[in-house]
Amino acid sequence: MMLHKKTNKAGISFIEVLVILLLMSLFMSFAAPRFLTTQRGRVKKEFFQNFTTLVADTAYQAVISKKIHQIFWDLGKREIVVKIYDENSAEQGKHAKFKPVPAGTFHSRMKLAPSLSIQNFFINGKDEVTSGVQMTTVFTYIMPDGTSQPVLVNIQDDNETANNRFSIKINPFYSQVSLHDTFEKP
Numbered sequence: 001m002m003l004h005k006k007t008n009k010a011g012i013s014f015i016e017v018l019v020i021l022l023l024m025s026l027f028m029s030f031a032a033p034r035f036l037t038t039q040r041g042r043v044k045k046e047f048f049q050n051f052t053t054l055v056a057d058t059a060y061q062a063v064i065s066k067k068i069h070q071i072f073w074d075l076g077k078r079e080i081v082v083k084i085y086d087e088n089s090a091e092q093g094k095h096a097k098f099k100p101v102p103a104g105t106f107h108s109r110m111k112l113a114p115s116l117s118i119q120n121f122f123i124n125g126k127d128e129v130t131s132g133v134q135m136t137t138v139f140t141y142i143m144p145d146g147t148s149q150p151v152l153v154n155i156q157d158d159n160e161t162a163n164n165r166f167s168i169k170i171n172p173f174y175s176q177v178s179l180h181d182t183f184e185k186p
Helices: 014-036 042-065
Strands: 069-074 079-085 098-100 109-111 116-123 137-142 151-157 165-170 177-180
Touching: 042 069, 042 079, 042 109, 042 137, 042 151, 042 165, 042 177, 116 137
Parallel strands: none
Antiparallel strands: 069 079, 069 137, 079 098, 079 109, 116 151, 151 165, 165 177
């Protein structure tokens, strides 16, 4: 009777190499598109995240302080600033009686990226930007009960070649922001 000696050679077989390559190709087919597209739409995502936080924090502060807050878009300076109603203000006119929220109180200020351009700014269904007058400032309100005006802003990212138009909406009933991948109409 002849016994075969079993040998333990280090290494991997051809089939094991094929299985490893198959698994790597499957992984890359899912991971590569996400990795390669992380830069595309980055400005839109950052804007949406920052603006959503700004509106949520403003609604919370309006409810807590029981005061009207103004979200003031300075299109000339390319920034959004939250202001609070100041009944002691010497300014004339109800829209001017607002002062900026002190820095550091909450997320109350953000910059617009240079590539973003406001195409339409609908408040209560009326376009405040393209209504015949060149607007440099636009503002909307969040009330002490957390509600707001219905707002729709159509924005274009001039650095993007495809899918460069998007909209943000503020729901008037609970001041929640939603993002849409196309221009919307009120």
